[in-house]
Amino acid sequence: MIEQLGLLLISLLANGLSAMAGGGAGLLQLPVLLFLGLSFSTALSTHKIASVALGIGATLRHMREKTLNLKFCLFILAAGLPGVVLGGIIILQLPERLTILSLGILTTGLGLYSVFKPQLGLQHQPRNRHLSGMLTGGAVLCFIGILNGSLTSGTGLFVTLWLIRWFGLDYKTSVAYVLVLVGLFWNGSGAITVAVQQPPQWDWLPALLIGAVIGAYTGSHIALSKGNKVIKRLFETLTILIGLKLIWDALLLF
Incomplete structure (x- = not known):
């Protein structure tokens, strides 16, 4: 019971942020699964399935x-999506360090x-929607x-910044796209x-999934109620900490 409650709380915090x-x-969820004794491959499979619930919770809020x-x-x-599937096939075959x-x-x-670009993502100014811009952005x-x-964490942040930098979205709009599309569809694929290659820890998933849905919905609600400056600061803090x-x-693996 204590283990399940701990998993629920970690999932709430990780997905809320x-x-x-x-x-x-x-950043939080995968290391905890490893600390609790799962192998890397099992922890990765468990985390990736649980992360789909992030997309579900965020979608429920952002669709409104x-x-x-x-x-x-x-x-x-x-x-x-083609890249996601390719990456999922090769991850368990590569050295991780x-x-x-x-x-x-x-x-x-x-x-x-983002820190050194103070105005980045504060205004919604769509650009690069012509053919060459879309092809470059799509690549x-x-x-x-x-x-x-x-890989295990942080790549949603890459999409967030790319949508801002290349396509001219503001932080709030970019986060909405990332949480719904990356959180639900990319993570689902x-x-x-990964799960086809390595079974997850099935008995841990209910707590992780419940925490992810509630955390994502709550975090999305908070983000929508705040301005782009607050989201920008959260993005910068989280990316630097994750990095x-x-x-x-x-370095510990060397």
Whole structure:
């Protein structure tokens, strides 16, 4: 009972923060699963399935706002899903320390980039919606999809910043797209791909799923009630913390 309650609380906190910042639930959730004794592959499979509930909780809240453009949603899915499946196939075949170190450096860089761009993402100014802009944006989304399928945390934050930097979305709108599309569809595809190769810890999933739905819904509600500046600061804080944590984890593996 204590174990299940702990899993529920960790899931609430991790997914609540992720819903407010636009990604990063794995920062807390995956290390806890490893600490409780799961192997990396089992913990990864369990985390990826549980992370789908982040998308469910966020979708329940953001759909009420009706701010998402259907064509742009389909574009993000078409660009990213092939990469997610490919990443899910290769993750369990690769050495993890170099990929974790690389992801940590890149994630920290995202946060610092946003810090040093004070006006980034504060206004919604759509751009690069012509053919070449969409192709370039889609190629990067596909690459991020590979990272999403193959790595454990932080890749939703990559999508958040890319939608802001390349397509001109503000933080609030970008987070909405990420939580619904990455949280539900990208994570769902990655979860199926990994779970087929490595079964999750089934008896831990109910607590993780319940915590994720409630945490994501609550975090999304808080994010929608706050302005872009607050979300920007949360994004920057979470990306830098996740990046430093991943770098530390990678160094311990050497």
